[in-house]
Amino acid sequence: MDLTKIPIEAQPVYDLLRSLDITFREYRHPPVHTVEEANEYWGDLVGIHCKNLFLRNRRGRQHYLVVMESSKDLNVKKLNEIMGERMSFASPERLMKWLKLRPGSVSPFGLINDVGKHVHVIIDDSVMEADMVNFHPNVNTITLGIGQADFRKFLGHLGHKVTMHNFE
Numbered sequence: 803m804d805l806t807k808i809p810i811e812a813q814p815v816y817d818l819l820r821s822l823d824i825t826f827r828e829y830r831h832p833p834v835h836t837v838e839e840a841n842e843y844w845g846d847l848v849g850i851h852c853k854n855l856f857l858r859n860r861r862g863r864q865h866y867l868v869v870m871e872s873s874k875d876l877n878v879k880k881l882n883e884i885m886g887e888r889m890s891f892a893s894p895e896r897l898m899k900w901l902k903l904r905p906g907s908v909s910p911f912g913l914i915n916d917v918g919k920h921v922h923v924i925i926d927d928s929v930m931e932a933d934m935v936n937f938h939p940n941v942n943t944i945t946l947g948i949g950q951a952d953f954r955k956f957l958g959h960l961g962h963k964v965t966m967h968n969f970e
Contacts, residue, residue, distance in 0.1 A: 815911045815939035819948070822959055827947040834942050835906035837872045849934025849947050854908040856901065857881075858892040865892055865900050869910055870926035870969055877969065881924075884967055902940075909937035910953075911946070913960050923957070923964040930954075930966055 808816055819826055829847055837853050851872040858865050866889060868876060882888050894905050900921055901912035913921060929935060936947045948956070957964055 809941045809943065811907070811941045812939040812944060814914055815946070818914055818959075819946075819952075819956070822952075822955055824948055824952040824956060826952075829936075829945040829947070831943060831945065833906070847936050847945065847947060849936055850929060850932035851936055852909070852929055854910065854937070856892045856897050856903075856908050857889045858896060860888040860890070862892075862896070865896065865921045866924055867901070867908070867910065867913065867921050868924045868926075869929050871928045871932075874926065874928070874969055880969070881967075885924075904942075906942040907938050907940055909940070910957065911937055911939050913957075913962055915940075916962070919960075919962050921962060923962050925964060925966050927966055927968045 827848065834842075837851070852869055853872045853874075855868040855870075855876060856865065857868060864887075866885075868881070870876065878889060892900075897903050897905065897908065900916055901908070902915035903912045910923065913923065930950070932950060934947050934949055935953050936945050938944065939946050
């Protein structure tokens with residue numbers, strides 16, 4: 803693997819971050835598909851480690867990206883109560899349709915592929931309180947760390963509907 807080359811899936815993320823003047827730290831690692839696998843390589847990462855879940859409502863008409871601290875477990879029943887509808891995990895096909903991502907690469911950076919702003923973003927309060935957040939840039943062999951102000955700038959630029967909740 804050429805560590806100097808940016809994978810084609812990640813290039814749009816790098817380009818957008820640079821165009822927004824967002825500074826980031828890059829961490830290269832072998833492919834990881836779960837938080838448990840990533841824990842092995844997160845030793846040097848500064849900031850909060852995040853997990854990102856792609857969900858859909860019962861009828862499959864609305865999709866959600868849930869962003870939360872990696873050490874937390876999602877209480878889907880509580881989330882259903884908060885959102886006022888029954889949600890479940892979306893299929894890999896839906897993930898590809900809406901965010902153009904494969905399982906293991908899900909992150910807020912995938913929102914750049916949702917030009918119609920279909921996906922609603924739900925972020926745990928602890929992520930929005932962290933000084934630095936870490937996400938895959940649409941490929942699971944790299945993790946990018948960005949500061950909180952820059953994360954907010956990124957989300958604001960995209961213009962997706964974002965809600966924040968405390969999942970505890």
